[in-house]
Each structure stands twice: as C-alpha cells, then as structure tokens.
Amino acid sequence: MSTDVKPSWTASRLPFLADWEARIAARTLPREGAYLSILPWVITAGLVLLAASGLVLAVYYSPAHAFDSIQFIDRDVNNGWLVHGFHETGATMVFGAVYLMLFRGLLARPYKAPAELVWLAQVAVFALLLLVGWLGYTLTGGAASYWALTEAANAASRLGGAPGAIGVWFFGGPNGDGTLGRMAVFHIALALVIFCVLWLHRAAKQAVTPPAVGRGAVGFHPYYTSQYFVALVVFALIFSVLVFFAPHFGQSRLNLLPADPTIVPGKLLFPWYLAPVSGLAALLPGTAGGIIAVVAGLGVLVALPWLDLSGPNGRAGFLYRFLVVVLALDVFGLGWAASSPASALSGILVVLFAVWYFLHFLVLTPLVTSMEAE
Amino acid sequence: MAQTTLDAVAHGTGTRRDFLTILTVSGGLVGLAAVVWPLIDALGPDAQSDAAAHMIVDVAGIAENSAISVMWAGLPIYIRKLTAKQIADNQFVVPDSLADPADYTDRVKPGYENFVVVVGLNTATPCELEGNDPADPRGPFDGWLCPCDGSVYDPLGRVRGGPATKNLAIPRFTFLNNAQIQFG
Numbered sequence: 001m002s003t004d005v006k007p008s009w010t011a012s013r014l015p016f017l018a019d020w021e022a023r024i025a026a027r028t029l030p031r032e033g034a035y036l037s038i039l040p041w042v043i044t045a046g047l048v049l050l051a052a053s054g055l056v057l058a059v060y061y062s063p064a065h066a067f068d069s070i071q072f073i074d075r076d077v078n079n080g081w082l083v084h085g086f087h088e089t090g091a092t093m094v095f096g097a098v099y100l101m102l103f104r105g106l107l108a109r110p111y112k113a114p115a116e117l118v119w120l121a122q123v124a125v126f127a128l129l130l131l132v133g134w135l136g137y138t139l140t141g142g143a144a145s146y147w148a149l150t151e152a153a154n155a156a157s158r159l160g161g162a163p164g165a166i167g168v169w170f171f172g173g174p175n176g177d178g179t180l181g182r183m184a185v186f187h188i189a190l191a192l193v194i195f196c197v198l199w200l201h202r203a204a205k206q207a208v209t210p211p212a213v214g215r216g217a218v219g220f221h222p223y224y225t226s227q228y229f230v231a232l233v234v235f236a237l238i239f240s241v242l243v244f245f246a247p248h249f250g251q252s253r254l255n256l257l258p259a260d261p262t263i264v265p266g267k268l269l270f271p272w273y274l275a276p277v278s279g280l281a282a283l284l285p286g287t288a289g290g291i292i293a294v295v296a297g298l299g300v301l302v303a304l305p306w307l308d309l310s311g312p313n314g315r316a317g318f319l320y321r322f323l324v325v326v327l328a329l330d331v332f333g334l335g336w337a338a339s340s341p342a343s344a345l346s347g348i349l350v351v352l353f354a355v356w357y358f359l360h361f362l363v364l365t366p367l368v369t370s371m372e373a374e
Numbered sequence: 375m376a377q378t379t380l381d382a383v384a385h386g387t388g389t390r391r392d393f394l395t396i397l398t399v400s401g402g403l404v405g406l407a408a409v410v411w412p413l414i415d416a417l418g419p420d421a422q423s424d425a426a427a428h429m430i431v432d433v434a435g436i437a438e439n440s441a442i443s444v445m446w447a448g449l450p451i452y453i454r455k456l457t458a459k460q461i462a463d464n465q466f467v468v469p470d471s472l473a474d475p476a477d478y479t480d481r482v483k484p485g486y487e488n489f490v491v492v493v494g495l496n497t498a499t500p501c502e503l504e505g506n507d508p509a510d511p512r513g514p515f516d517g518w519l520c521p522c523d524g525s526v527y528d529p530l531g532r533v534r535g536g537p538a539t540k541n542l543a544i545p546r547f548t549f550l551n552n553a554q555i556q557f558g
Contacts, residue, residue, distance in 0.1 A: 049409070056416045076420045079412035086412070229402065236405060 027217040029224060034108070038231045039101040040205075043125070044198055045232060046094040051191065053086040058188065063180035066141025067258040085247040091133060092249055093239055095273035098126050099331075102301070106324045111305040112312055115208045121201035123301045128194045133273055135187035139180060142255025148268050149183070150175040150261075155287035163291070267342045276331050279338030282347075283354040293354070300361035307365045310373040317372035320365075327360045427558050433489060434553035441506040443494060446557045450502055451545055452494035452518075453555070460516060460529040461488065473533050474541045481530040481541075486549050492531035493545060496520040498538035503527065518542075 011018040060077055062069040073080040101122060105111060111119030138149040153175045156167025172182055211217075218224075242249050250272030254265055270278045280297040281290035300307070310316070334353035340346045419427065429446050433453055436442055441454035461478075469475035482490060494503050501522035505512040513519035513526040515534050520526075525536030532541045547557045 052410075052413055056413050059417060076422060078415045078418055078420060080416055080420075082412045083416045086409075226398075229398065232402075 024221040024225075025219040027219045028211040028213075029218055029220060030212040031216045031218050031223075033224075033227075036100065036104045038228065039097050039104065040122075040198060040201060041228055042231055042235055043094055043097045043101065044195075045235065046090055046097060047191070047194060047198070050087060050090040050094065051195075053083050053090060054188065054191070056083045057087055058184070061139070061184065063139075063184050064177070066139060066180050070140060081247075082243070085243045087136075088247060088251065089239055089243040089249070091136065091271070092242060092273065093235065095129065095133065098122075098129055099273075102126060103324070103328050106304075106327065107316070107321060109308065109310075109316055111308070113305070115204070116305040117204040118201060118208065119305055120302060121197055121204055123298065124197050125194055125201065126301070127298050128190055128197060130274065130277055132187055132190045132194065133271065135183050135190070137252070137255075137271055137274065138183050139187060140255050141180065141259050142252065143257040143259055143263070144252045144254035144265055144269050146175075146259030146261070147265055148270070149179065151268075153179060155290075159288060159291075163288075269339055272335060272339070275335035275339040279334040279350045280354050280357065282338065282350050297357065300358065304361065304365070307361060307369075309366050309370040315372075317368070320368045320372055323360060323364055323368060327357070330356045330360070428556055429558070430550065430554050430556045432553060433555055438488075439508050441490075443506060446545065449545070450494040451557070452490075452492050452503070452506060454490045454492075454506070454529065456488045456490060456529055463516070464528055464530050464532075473539050476530075476532055476541055478530065481532065481544070483549055486552075489549075489555075490530055491544060491547055491555065492542035494518070494542070496522065496525050496538055497533065497540040497542065498525055498536065499523045503542075 008018075057073060060069060060073050060080070070084070073084055075081075077083070105119055105122060134148075138145045138152075153167075153171040153173070156164065156171050157174060158164070159167055170182075170186070172178060252269040252271060254269055268278075277294055277297070280293045283293045284290060330353050334350065334357065337346045337349040337353060427447070429444070431444055431453065433442075433455075436453060436455045438455050439457045439460070441452045444451050444453065465478045467478075469477050478487075482488075494506075495501065496503055499520065499522045501520050503518040504510045504521050505518035505527075511519050513534075515526060515528040517526070517528040517531070517534070520536065520538070523537050525538035526534045527538075527542060528534050531544070533539060545557055547555050549555050
C-alpha cells in the first residue's frame with residue numbers, strides 16, 4: 001500500500017480496516033487442507049445460528065411457565081415453530097460437528113506437542129456444549145426434563161464438601177420456583193463462553209501452524225472463503241432436511257408432556273447428544289459415582305496427548321485406526337443402549353460399552369501406540 | 375496489464391468468473407435472508423397482541439351525557455357522548471382564551487362530532503378523572519374533575535382550571551362506522 005494515498009475516513013480511525021483487504025488476500029495459507037479441518041468454522045457458524053434463534057426464544061421464554069411459554073412460541077409467535085426448530089436442529093448439527101471433530105482428532109492425532117492446547121480447547125468446547133445442551137434440555141419444562149433437573153438438584157444438595165457447595169451454588173438448592181430461571185441464565189452465559197473457547201482454539205491453532213510460503217501458498221480469499229461456502233451449503237442442506245422433516249430429531253419424546261411433580265417417569269430419556277454421557281454416568285452407582293464417571297470420561301480425552309506414546313513423529317498404524325473406529329461405534333452403542341427401554345440387557349450393554357470406552361483410552365491407546373511407534 | 379485483460383477476455387474466463395461470483399453471492403444472500411427473516415418476523419407482535427394493540431370498541435351503547443372507560447395501551451381511555459347543550463356551550467369558545475388553545479374541531483372527528491375520546495388521566499397529577507357518570511362531580515364546565523388536585527376540564531377534554539395546563543391527550547383512533555371505533 002503506497003503512503004501517498006490518503007486513507008479513508010473509517011480506515012484512518014479504525015486502522016485494522018485499512019489492510020483488511022490486503023490481509024484476507026495474503027498468500028500465507030497452505031494450498032492443500034484437509035476437508036474436515038473446516039469443522040471448527042462450521043461449529044462457530046452453527047453457534048451463531050443458535051445464538052440468534054436463542055435470542056428470539058429468550059424474548060418469549062418464561063421460566064415460571066416453561067412448558068406453556070414454549071407452546072406459545074410454537075403456536076402463536078410469528079414463525080415461532082421455525083425459530084424453535086432452528087434452535088433444536090442447530091443443537092443437533094453443532095453436536096454432530098463436535099462429535100465428528102473429536103473423532104477426527106482421535107484419528108488424525110493433531111494433538112501432538114506443541115499442539116496440545118488445540119486439542120484441549122476442542123475438548124473444552126465439547127464439555128461446555130454438553131453442559132449447555134443439558135441446561136437447554138431442562139429449560140423445556142417437559143416431563144423428562146423436570147425430573148432430570150429435580151434429580152440433579154437434589155443430588156447436588158446431597159453431595160458433601162466442595163462439590164456439594166458448588167452444586168448448591170449452581171442450582172440454588174432443590175428444584176423450586178427460581179431454579180429454571182437460573183438454568184436459563186447459565187444456559188446463555190455458558191453458551192457465550194463457548195465462543196471465547198473457540199477463539200482460543202483458533203489462536204492456539206494459528207500459533208502452531210507455520211505460514212505457507214512460495215507456490216504452495218494461497219490467500220484466505222477467495223480460496224478458503226469459497227471452500228467455507230461449500231461447507232456452509234452442505235451444512236444448510238442437512239439442516240433444512242432435519243428442520244423441515246424431523247424437527248424433533250433425537251429429542252426425548254417424554255418432553256412432549258408437561259412436567260408433573262407427581263408422576264416419575266420409568267426411565268429418563270435424554271436427547272441423542274447427551275445419551276452417551278448418560279450411559280457413562282450409569283457406570284458407577286450413586287450420584288457421586290455418576291459425576292465421577294462423567295468427569296473421568298472427559299478426563300481421559302484431556303489426557304489423550306499424554307496417553308498417546310507414539311512420540312512426536314510416530315505415525316498411526318492400522319490397528320490404532322481400527323480401534324478408533326471401534327470406539328466410535330462403542331460411543332454410538334453406548335448412547336443407543338442408554339436411551340433404549342430399561343431392561344437387563346440394555347443395563348449390561350451400557351456397562352460393557354462404558355467399560356470399553358475407558359479401556360480404549362487407558363489401556364489400548366498407550367499399548368497400541370507404543371507398539372506401533374517403531 | 376493490457377495483455378492480461380486481453381487474455382482474460384479472449385478465453386472468456388473474465389465473464390464466466392464474474393457470472394459465477396454474482397451467482398454465488400446472490401444465492402448466499404437469498405439463503406441468508408431466508409434464515410434471518412423468520413428471526414426478525416418472530417420478534418414482531420403475535421396475532422393476539424396485534425389485535426389488542428388495535429382494539430375495537432363498541433360505542434353504540436353509550437348514553438348521551440355519559441362516558442365509558444376502556445383500557446388501551448396501558449391507559450384508561452374515556453369515550454364520551456356529548457349532549458346538544460354541551461356542544462353548543464363549547465363550540466364557539468375562542469381558543470386563545472384557553473390555557474391550552476384548541477378548537478372544537480381539533481377535539482372531535484369530522485362526522486362524529488358528538489363523541490369525545492381522551493386519555494382519562496389528569497395532565498398535572500396523573501390521577502384518574504371523575505365525571506364519566508352524570509351523577510359524578512364534574513366541575514363548573516360539566517366535563518371532568520380531578521379528585522386529586524382539583525383540575526377542571528370541559529366536555530371536550532380542554533383544561534379550564536386548576537394546576538393542570540395541558541388538555542387531555544387524544545389517543546390514535548378511527549371510526550369504523552357509527553357504532554365502532556378502532557384504536558391504534
């Protein structure tokens with residue numbers, strides 16, 4: 001940019017706008033990128049949609065009349081059914097993208113030093129999404145949600161020590177008049193935290209990605225923007241099919257009934273994206289056991305960069321890749337078994353799948369990666 | 375530079391690329407608009423709130439020399455049917471002799487001159503005025519009287535005395551026919 005050109009009114013006051021065009025066209029990015037490395041961007045786009053539709057829902061949502069206010073949104077608000085569908089389907093799409101991102105992380109192993117933080121940010125996004133998703137599930141005020149919230153709040157007040165204190169602080173005591181209002185506030189606040197963690201993820205990723213140079217380098221625009229556009233079109237296509245033909249895909253059917261404090265459902269059903277976690281929670285007995293199992297389930301993901309013993313340059317062998325695919329099927333089975341009707345068989349399967357999950361990370365991963373690390 | 379331009383035109387890449395860019399951008403904008411429109415539309419009032427904001431009131435049943443009170447937009451609205459004497463008394467009052475000058479025709483709708491529609495709150499102390507019922511105390515001008523600070527209004531809702539200095543506000547409304555008025 002030549003200096004004799006007078007910068008525009010806005011550019012002289014907001015300098016970052018001045019070289020905006022030069023920067024997005026700067027040839028610093030690699031020509032060949034993996035298709036699925038686009039997933040964090042897809043997740044961000046999905047979260048923006050969730051935030052926009054959530055803003056509209058928050059205008060009409062009333063914690064004191066949770067179920068009725070959602071019925072009002074669905075029936076009376078202009079296009080309210082569609083906005084509700086955006087939010088429900090958006091949750092499904094974002095979770096789908098996050099599960100896919102974690103699966104890809106296990107397979108491609110981008111967490112090797114010095115990129116551990118990239119992986120940890122991904123796990124943090126997953127953990128926060130699980131919490132936000134669970135909070136959103138309680139906000140519906142349906143028959144299943146009510147009891148999930150009641151049990152969680154009661155369990156939190158039964159826990160002793162620091163976890164109990166945090167639980168009481170979070171839920172404000174047993175499920176009562178003010179509880180859903182708190183859940184709504186945490187649902188929104190933690191959703192905003194996810195944006196911050198995604199920004200952290202982007203910064204961590206840029207820090208470990210060396211800039212491409214020479215003939216192999218391309219600019220962000222138009223090379224990457226057009227690829228993002230293609231990803232967005234694919235996203236929109238799947239999204240439209242779901243929102244118009246299966247708006248309640250993977251949601252708990254029990255929640256179509258309003259909450260009833262006098263009727264306890266036989267089995268609590270969770271949305272599909274929470275089902276594997278509810279399966280993990282069933283591994284250990286009692287409330288404390290459930291919490292420990294879920295925290296441990298996320299903990300092994302956090303520890304993965306150090307459980308992988310293949311060394312900085314070790315390549316993943318066939319056996320390891322095979323085991324990752326088995327793990328994906330295992331998580332799928334865990335969710336399926338946890339959300340199928342209560343029976344002796346599904347109980348055994350849940351334990352079996354949950355044990356395999358921990359076995360994979362704690363035993364098989366170190367073993368196989370060190371075997372395959374020549 | 376000239377050579378490059380010539381090449382681009384010669385191979386047709388310039389026009390084809392322009393076409394694809396315009397197509398992609400417009401397709402993207404249509405998709406974006408389709409997503410954003412429901413979100414904007416949903417923030418508008420639903421049918422029930424909209425109906426309440428454009429409330430229709432039946433005025434056929436109001437007896438001469440009395441007024442009804444309805445709530446609209448969070449305010450008490452007084453709808454009063456004037457007598458011939460009240461019209462005659464107020465029709466030719468010189469506006470400049472009033473605290474808040476207003477003509478008779480400013481206060482009523484043409485064709486429905488015997489109906490006065492005002493916000494029934496005193497303009498000095500926000501207090502509900504008395505005088506809707508012929509038996510109520512109405513003050514010296516046979517209009518409305520404030521029970522809180524004694525402000526006096528005539529049947530057209532013009533201030534005639536007391537601490538108040540402004541006439542009663544007139545809400546937005548239209549006569550649909552002889553029997554119905556619609557607010558908003």
